Amino acid sequence: MADFWNYVESPLIDGLFWDVWYNDQAITSKEDRNILYENRMLGIPRMRQVKVRNNSCTVHDEFRRTFSTCYDYFSSASEDTEPFGLGTGTAWTYSSPEKLDTSSYWGWLGTYGGGGFYEDFSIHSKETLEKIKVLKENLWITRGTRAVFIDFTLYNANINLFCIIKLTVEFPPTGGATPSWDFLTLRLLSYQSKYDYFIFACEILFIFFIIFFTLEEVREIIHFKFRYIRSFWNVLDLIIITLSYACILFNIFQFVKLSDVLQGLLNQKTTFANFDHLGRLQVDYNNMEAIALFFAWVKIFKFISFNKTMSQLSNTLSRCAWDIAGFSIMFFIVFCAFAQLSYLLFGSQLERFSTFINAMFTLLRILLADFDYDAIERANRILGPLFFVTYIFFVFFILLNMFLAIINDTYSEVKSEISSRKDFEVSDFLWRGVTN
Amino acid sequence: MADFWNYVESPLIDGLFWDVWYNDQAITSKEDRNILYENRMLGIPRMRQVKVRNNSCTVHDEFRRTFSTCYDYFSSASEDTEPFGLGTGTAWTYSSPEKLDTSSYWGWLGTYGGGGFYEDFSIHSKETLEKIKVLKENLWITRGTRAVFIDFTLYNANINLFCIIKLTVEFPPTGGATPSWDFLTLRLLSYQSKYDYFIFACEILFIFFIIFFTLEEVREIIHFKFRYIRSFWNVLDLIIITLSYACILFNIFQFVKLSDVLQGLLNQKTTFANFDHLGRLQVDYNNMEAIALFFAWVKIFKFISFNKTMSQLSNTLSRCAWDIAGFSIMFFIVFCAFAQLSYLLFGSQLERFSTFINAMFTLLRILLADFDYDAIERANRILGPLFFVTYIFFVFFILLNMFLAIINDTYSEVKSEISSRKDFEVSDFLWRGVTN
Amino acid sequence: MADFWNYVESPLIDGLFWDVWYNDQAITSKEDRNILYENRMLGIPRMRQVKVRNNSCTVHDEFRRTFSTCYDYFSSASEDTEPFGLGTGTAWTYSSPEKLDTSSYWGWLGTYGGGGFYEDFSIHSKETLEKIKVLKENLWITRGTRAVFIDFTLYNANINLFCIIKLTVEFPPTGGATPSWDFLTLRLLSYQSKYDYFIFACEILFIFFIIFFTLEEVREIIHFKFRYIRSFWNVLDLIIITLSYACILFNIFQFVKLSDVLQGLLNQKTTFANFDHLGRLQVDYNNMEAIALFFAWVKIFKFISFNKTMSQLSNTLSRCAWDIAGFSIMFFIVFCAFAQLSYLLFGSQLERFSTFINAMFTLLRILLADFDYDAIERANRILGPLFFVTYIFFVFFILLNMFLAIINDTYSEVKSEISSRKDFEVSDFLWRGVTN
Amino acid sequence: MADFWNYVESPLIDGLFWDVWYNDQAITSKEDRNILYENRMLGIPRMRQVKVRNNSCTVHDEFRRTFSTCYDYFSSASEDTEPFGLGTGTAWTYSSPEKLDTSSYWGWLGTYGGGGFYEDFSIHSKETLEKIKVLKENLWITRGTRAVFIDFTLYNANINLFCIIKLTVEFPPTGGATPSWDFLTLRLLSYQSKYDYFIFACEILFIFFIIFFTLEEVREIIHFKFRYIRSFWNVLDLIIITLSYACILFNIFQFVKLSDVLQGLLNQKTTFANFDHLGRLQVDYNNMEAIALFFAWVKIFKFISFNKTMSQLSNTLSRCAWDIAGFSIMFFIVFCAFAQLSYLLFGSQLERFSTFINAMFTLLRILLADFDYDAIERANRILGPLFFVTYIFFVFFILLNMFLAIINDTYSEVKSEISSRKDFEVSDFLWRGVTN
Numbered sequence A, B, C, D: 001m002a003d004f005w006n007y008v009e010s011p012l013i014d015g016l017f018w019d020v021w022y023n024d025q026a027i028t029s030k031e032d033r034n035i036l037y038e039n040r041m042l043g044i045p046r047m048r049q050v051k052v053r054n055n056s057c058t059v060h061d062e063f064r065r066t067f068s069t070c071y072d073y074f075s076s077a078s079e080d081t082e083p084f085g086l087g088t089g090t091a092w093t094y095s096s097p098e099k100l101d102t103s104s105y106w107g108w109l110g111t112y113g114g115g116g117f118y119e120d121f122s123i124h125s126k127e128t129l130e131k132i133k134v135l136k137e138n139l140w141i142t143r144g145t146r147a148v149f150i151d152f153t154l155y156n157a158n159i160n161l162f163c164i165i166k167l168t169v170e171f172p173p174t175g176g177a178t179p180s181w182d183f184l185t186l187r188l189l190s191y192q193s194k195y196d197y198f199i200f201a202c203e204i205l206f207i208f209f210i211i212f213f214t215l216e217e218v219r220e221i222i223h224f225k226f227r228y229i230r231s232f233w234n235v236l237d238l239i240i241i242t243l244s245y246a247c248i249l250f251n252i253f254q255f256v257k258l259s260d261v262l263q264g265l266l267n268q269k270t271t272f273a274n275f276d277h278l279g280r281l282q283v284d285y286n287n288m289e290a291i292a293l294f295f296a297w298v299k300i301f302k303f304i305s306f307n308k309t310m311s312q313l314s315n316t317l318s319r320c321a322w323d324i325a326g327f328s329i330m331f332f333i334v335f336c337a338f339a340q341l342s343y344l345l346f347g348s349q350l351e352r353f354s355t356f357i358n359a360m361f362t363l364l365r366i367l368l369a370d371f372d373y374d375a376i377e378r379a380n381r382i383l384g385p386l387f388f389v390t391y392i393f394f395v396f397f398i399l400l401n402m403f404l405a406i407i408n409d410t411y412s413e414v415k416s417e418i419s420s421r422k423d424f425e426v427s428d429f430l431w432r433g434v435t436n
């Protein structure tokens, strides 16, 4: 925790407040608060912490005599909302998430609420340092502190991008500290250039196209009724349309929200600029858009089976789908068995095996030759190498090859069928020629 | 060795004794000996060394005139049990493993006995530093010292976990020092929460299930007699049952042992907390449990061959088992030949080829694309690259593909058999229809 | 930018001007300006910058009140050619690319023009430092500066090699700085040794051979007319001949150009040695030569199908070419779909996915087991692992195996055909024997 | 070069002369010159340099006015044997390789002769430092110096091992310095323990066995005459026997040589201990032994084809040998074409492609997923990625799969043949039963 205060006092403050130009002359206008010379800070940074109550966990009977305090992992049930320290000001009294208009944050060691004890920095580095000094000397970070967040937002006028930054330090109940960061770069405002009018025209076109496409599908649904849903391609169409509508709605909602935030910010420059919800919206929007586009790509396959070679290939893939699926289940069971084994053998020693899911990903990465054998050997000097050899032999040497065997066999089948059918067609053709 | 003392005097002592809170105020109650603010040390740390006698090895005749001393690798036969230095106190007189109740330790460079010369630290950093100074000035570490161990145990009340720590520095007879560490995290005490009652209920249920399962298998054994052992699934059942009983017994034994240790510790706080045996038990228990669960996973395959696809796949695997096994032997011989070659060529230069077993694992890792070609080239500039190309060509390009060829061929066979059998069944069915 | 000036003042100047020998005695002849003791600097280094105009981009309406300046990425349209600072001298007034005889440079963040504001260093370190000080104190690097180049050329007489060095620091409109370098090592002068006469003879021979080869192909073209172009081998011949002529021309042009530059340089030693065009020529020449040789290697295959095994193998490859090509298209579509997905999901977080092309290369490298899974997981904690597993399963486990299935099947076909043809030939032969 | 002298004066001297024990008390007996407390230095270290003459290369006409000196790469023809500097003593006058009894050394940048200018250190650190100071102040290292060697030998009595150490710094004519090292660990003396008598007995047994084996093969040669050499297994036997004899002879020769060196060393302790030839012998001996053992492993295959599975597998491998060989040639041609291309494209930028051989190994490592794509992209931003994709597609996706196709097809053939043959045998057997 001493390290944390050292970080806040020197590199953080120096990084946030660039007071001098490179020839050591102070930058003239105090209003120009730029980072890396080109990025303007919007509003002021905010430092917030969440705490848990003492006795939020129960100490075992045997140790109850020697341990009087116990601080659990963070959970909304065990959150500490009592004033502490100086007892006045936002830094020492609890503010609810609703008041702060902040959503909860999913950190590496837990999910933290949006409320807490916060202190807004000043726009001048000197005042900020004094505020921090007060916090430090009054033991703002206690043994119950579970996470400290530092939030601020930058805007680069040259390239018209916002950057929403959240620096997090998590203090787990095991002691120690885990720092992490979250940079979110957004184009929230559209340019006023010609190119933007072109983009705008495209967006309008897209909306019309989606509406037309929807009507088409509705007609198909009315016509085919339940049979409609049976076709893979129709389901795909439905998904794409749904995601497209969601994207459009998100876009509109975001535009409205942004106007609100910016209006507030431009009126009063020395408040904290809360881009929390906007950033969250944008991330969800991006993910949805990405998935919609991915499905649109998949749709290309509908139109691709035009010539013999292509249909032969896509036939192979669709025919062996069941065998592949069946084998995937078998593969998955063996994989789970090994994951379970590795999780129990190495989980307490190696971070990469620390949960069952982690162990599965680590084993998958071993198949792709991305592994640290030395760590496995160090974790368990007898069972480690034994596990490794067994896994490589059964999964890498044998099971992985089954995928290939299935595909290979199906391809041969499909090809011989097609060529025999072609022969048939040829003979059929000849027959017709004869009978004519 | 100067480095060792430097380490002990500064980072170790600072790390073990956290005297001040982050605002540089001394922590009030001296009783609160926490590390990383949250972890309580149980008892006091102990530093122990094992030595070998002078003349534990024989110097060659040619050099006998110039070399008067000779210290071998550690072995119980060559262990030095004579008092030395000041000659009094546990630090200078030998204590037997029985007296210390410590088992032997398998380090990286050898296996060290549980006895030796030890010094228990104090609970205050100042006293401890003085003790260390005495040891250092009286040359506690001699040329015969083969390993120094620092043992202590932490308890984190927040998450109810013990952490048994053993820091080791090995001094091989070649000179130099090899540090290593051993962290063992254990949940030895069960909570008093509701969740724990649920776990307890599950354990009781598990015991009843295992007993029922045992009776079932006993009945089968009586019925089938010797034929019982021939089935792979029955052998698997036996293994699972045996391992389960062992786990249950371990669990009970551990509970009893822990009560003893904790009782002693809570009564007298300034002694060394010997969790040596408990940790060892827990490790064995974990490994056994892991293997039992792995076999339980494998049992799923007994129930999986329900539909055509699945049985076709498991048929393929079981049928090519003999061919795979046969080829594995051939593969292993070629592999051994290359391992032998690489061991003799690079063993004296590269740590990864320093033993035959190491060389085998290194070659296996080359197949998985985890290798350091530059080191091989550096070790032998002509034969290194030659060896590498030969190995890659024969083993990676050719032999590894044989596994695939075997599986591929067997799969084709099984599939064509099944489809022909199906044809047969269909025709059989038709036949019956005709004859009826 | 302070970092940039620090770099220029100390490591750069120290590196460029080696004034003392290792026993701290000043090197006697001031004329001997060697780097690393052995490399002579030709002429003097030049430092040049390119700038963009203020208001080269438009600030959004909402922020127009607070942002008065806006500097875009570099483009020739937005380049600043106005004098600034002191307003006199080459460092403060614009020189056009034609005047500087410098071509534009393709940096990591954009393409920069060949003109700009430059300052030639002196041959003495002291004078140079003073020049730099003037630049620094008059704020030579402004917020509009987009790149600074430092150009110089070394010559090593021992091994007769030129080294053209361009150190670049790019200042993007986002703030920050991106350093890069460009070392080009050239053998521009041929030795006067015996070996060079041999090379010269080879070159003459090569020219005669190419002329003969050309005549041959011209004859073939006249004879076959349009059918000529249909053969793969003829097209290959044409490409090789064209590239060879281009190489010869380049070589001659370079020789003439070099004489000019060296003549100017030897007459006046304290000017900047402009090897810009020569280096550019040489790079193009090398690439052309490399490609010509590659095609020449491919031509070997024309002559290789001499025995049964070889023709069987090359038959297999040429026959499955269409299937491979067809499947490659399918593969490419799936690949693009995944690249699009990963680009949108991770593009704003990870540099490796920052463009669509980058995303494609990153996915290709995942197939080759060169990836950073942790970064993917950090970028998107839910969709990241999901994407990874989906990609590995569909592309690595399934699609990649299709290539193998196609080749495998074609090989079996070709082999059985050849052996049946052989049987036929044998029976044919027998038949002839019978009928005779 | 200043860096070189700094290294020699401080870390090297401190490392070679351990004067104090860890409690800062000087080690009593000055005779005990141990490194890392346990390793005795034999004799004294020697520092030797080799130089080339000025004007060992020719400067180009154009530059002859400005360059008066020219120092080539090292070759025995251009070696400088003139006295220089102080002109007296071994450090300033040339000693021939015969006088120094040192063989030439193959460094990273060339092969250096065994002669040169050398200075033997003293057994005391103070005297040594003075010697070095004299060398430095009189410019011992000149612009013609091409390599400096520091040779010494350690002996560890505890484990009876010699360690022959050669530290090398090469000064190429391009400027700069390339340090490298050579550690050779040898068991030159055999123990006087019981285990050694057992080893000795084994060696005697081995010699008798080899003699018996030789007689056997001689008999076979006499019997089969020229047909003998046609069998693969007989050739293997010959190779193994020849290598075995060579190993035995080496062993004897080494024993004699070692006695000489040690005798001289024990008589006079303050001379340089020349283990140069002994080390060289041992390396050759080890390599020969390794290869002999590798061939002995291969012999196991002679005896392995005992049951059906094994013979089926070895049949497959031996039958597809020709196809594999044929394809390997094709593969090699394509591989060479790509290696040539990459060598010319990236050779001047990337060390890994700096020679044709290096380029081949780098491409091989790309197939094994050990590559640095970023470096390739940096070296040539357009052709680099293009080359990479082309190479991966043609070689990794297509050609590599041909190996598998060949093996797969041959295995199917062999298996169906064997099973048909078995059917035949069965029917044959039935037939016999019928006719009986």
Ligand SMILES: [Ca+2]
Binding pocket: none
């Ligand atoms: Ca592979």
